[in-house]
Amino acid sequence: MKTIHIGGVPEHFNLAWYLALKNGDFKKAGINLRWEDYPSGTGAMTKALRKGDIDLAVILTEGIIKDIVEGNPSKIIQTFVQTPLIWGIHVAAKSNYQTIDHLKGTKAAISRFGSGSHLMAYINAQNNQWNVNTDLDFEVVKNVEGAVEGLTQGKADYFMWEKFMTKPLVDKGVFRRVGTCPTPWPCFVVAARMESLKTHRDEIKTILEIINRITIDFKNIADIDMVIANRYHQKIEDVQAWLSLTEWSQDLISEETIHKVQDQLLALNIIPKKLNYSDLVTQI
Numbered sequence: 001m002k003t004i005h006i007g008g009v010p011e012h013f014n015l016a017w018y019l020a021l022k023n024g025d026f027k028k029a030g031i032n033l034r035w036e037d038y039p040s041g042t043g044a045m046t047k048a049l050r051k052g053d054i055d056l057a058v059i060l061t062e063g064i065i066k067d068i069v070e071g072n073p074s075k076i077i078q079t080f081v082q083t084p085l086i087w088g089i090h091v092a093a094k095s096n097y098q099t100i101d102h103l104k105g106t107k108a109a110i111s112r113f114g115s116g117s118h119l120m121a122y123i124n125a126q127n128n129q130w131n132v133n134t135d136l137d138f139e140v141v142k143n144v145e146g147a148v149e150g151l152t153q154g155k156a157d158y159f160m161w162e163k164f165m166t167k168p169l170v171d172k173g174v175f176r177r178v179g180t181c182p183t184p185w186p187c188f189v190v191a192a193r194m195e196s197l198k199t200h201r202d203e204i205k206t207i208l209e210i211i212n213r214i215t216i217d218f219k220n221i222a223d224i225d226m227v228i229a230n231r232y233h234q235k236i237e238d239v240q241a242w243l244s245l246t247e248w249s250q251d252l253i254s255e256e257t258i259h260k261v262q263d264q265l266l267a268l269n270i271i272p273k274k275l276n277y278s279d280l281v282t283q284i
Contacts (some may be wrong), residue, residue, distance in 0.1 A: 003032040008058035010031040011038040016214040018062045044114035055196035060116040061245045069271045075282040078190045078248035085187035088163030090175040100179040107137040109147045109156035122268045124181045215248035
């Protein structure tokens with residue numbers, strides 16, 4: 001039985017993987033798929049792909065594109081979530097900041113440099129006509145728990161994270177959300193190390209076929225809203241709202257989307273150059 005290592009954030013977007021693993025779907029196909037949680041997100045996963053700690057990652061589109069441009073020996077093999085990620089822009093509940101405009105020139109808490117929270121701070125700055133060279137500053141906090149500490153203690157001023165995952169912290173009065181910032185492209189893709197594709201191509205193709213059978217009908221799974229609410233400590237109405245806004249994909253990311261993401265990252269000086277579609281994406 002071939003062993004394949006995969007990483008992803010421990011969030012509701014990836015529940016389909018948990019369900020498939022729990023049901024033994026991959027083992028039935030002769031694959032020992034080992035899931036690794038990466039609560040700090042994209043930056044940690046790109047590092048793990050580079051080191052060979054994982055073969056696959058379910059990862060933010062803009063984050064993996066940036067890292068492949070910078071030399072990560074991986075390629076995108078499928079879009080996983082077609083809809084944008086809606087990033088909440090959060091401040092400490094007791095802070096004096098009331099609007100996004102108030103955050104101009106203040107310090108953003110980020111999980112790490114190169115992470116989604118780092119890259120999206122640039123997108124938010126651009127959306128609000130800030131100067132990305134002078135109006136952005138960063139404090140590395142590693143994860144959501146670090147952001148709670150950083151904002152509460154005044155080490156940073158705002159934190160961007162998926163708004164439904166941080167909703168319980170808003171409800172508890174830890175964070176206050178002053179706005180949102182959706183990614184202008186599909187939010188999650190599946191990426192694979194090129195070395196792993198050479199040695200385990202058939203197994204990786206089977207893995208995608210298995211997960212796609214689940215995601216194509218994910219919203220129709222019995223009581224799926226209750227399952228998500230209980231597992232991720234969410235209110236049922238928040239889960240239902242999230243489900244209504246989220247669409248999974250079973251297709252390869254388009255060339256148009258790849259160019260759009262790179263154009264945006266290049267304009268913000270986040271990447272030094274653009275790569276060809278075939279350098280970033282492969283069909284398996």
